[in-house]
Amino acid sequence: MQEELSMILDDAEDHMKKAIQHLEVELVKIRAGRANPNLLDGIVVDYYGSPTPIGQVGNISVADARTITIQPWEKNMLQPIERSIINSNIGLTPQNDGNIIRLFLPPLTEERRKELVKRVNAEGEHTKVAVRNIRRDAIEQIKKLQKDGLSEDAAKDAEKDVQALTDRYTIQIDKHLEAKDKEIMAV
Numbered sequence: 461m462q463e464e465l466s467m468i469l470d471d472a473e474d475h476m477k478k479a480i481q482h483l484e485v486e487l488v489k490i491r492a493g494r495a496n497p498n499l500l501d502g503i504v505v506d507y508y509g510s511p512t513p514i515g516q517v518g519n520i521s522v523a524d525a526r527t528i529t530i531q532p533w534e535k536n537m538l539q540p541i542e543r544s545i546i547n548s549n550i551g552l553t554p555q556n557d558g559n560i561i562r563l564f565l566p567p568l569t570e571e572r573r574k575e576l577v578k579r580v581n582a583e584g585e586h587t588k589v590a591v592r593n594i595r596r597d598a599i600e601q602i603k604k605l606q607k608d609g610l611s612e613d614a615a616k617d618a619e620k621d622v623q624a625l626t627d628r629y630t631i632q633i634d635k636h637l638e639a640k641d642k643e644i645m646a647v
Contacts, residue, residue, distance in 0.1 A: 461610050465602070465618045472598040472622055476591050476629040483587040483633060487640050490576055490583070494643075495522045495565055499552075500530075505537065505544045517541060518561075528563040535559070568644070576644045584637040588630060595626040 488498040497520045504511040514520065518532035518541060532538055541561055542554045555562040568576070599619055606615040 461605060461614070464605055465610070465614065468598050468601045468605075469618065469621055469625070472594050473625055475594045476625060479587050479590040479594070480629060480632055480636070482590075483583060483636055486583045487580060487636060490579055490640070490644075494525055495528045495563075497522060497528060499528065499550060499563075500545075503544050503548045503550070505540050507537070507540070514541060514544060523562070526565045526567075528565070530554075530561040530563070531559070532561075573644050577641050580637055580640045580644065584633050587633050591626055591629050591633070595622055598622045 485501075488496065489501060497515075500514050500520060503514045505514050505517050506512075507517050514530070517534075517537050518530045520528065520530050523529045530541060532541055535558075538556055538558070538561060542556050545552065545554045545561070545563070552563045552565065555564065599622055602610070602615050602618045602622070606612065
């Protein structure tokens, strides 16, 4: 029984870690006024008929705080890359000079910053819901074990451990959100 309890706790912690990692990935995609090559993650380009991540058809770099440059490996890929960026709906218009594509990040207005903060908080709330669902599933598994003969004290202790895990990861989520909010609101 004790082994099964520790497996339930380890499994819950593993899932909560994955939820935090997902949040970190999503927060990187939300631009905070600074150029970051990760803004282009998830954009795929039609490379001779097969969808290919943008980072595999060209070199992505940050020229300065507000400019991302994409230098395709092949010149004939300029148009497909440009089309993919426009279709991706990231809010940036590519500038093509025949060799390189440049993406200029406009300075954020106060209104846009507030929208981004709302988006960050919504992403954080999704992650908190995921963590709470993981907690619920773990507690349900503990209750099943209790029906199968686990003592009530052991079940209560395990539930407290699951709650402590949940609290720890919720605090981590709040720290991530606070850091991202600060980054967005910094002028």
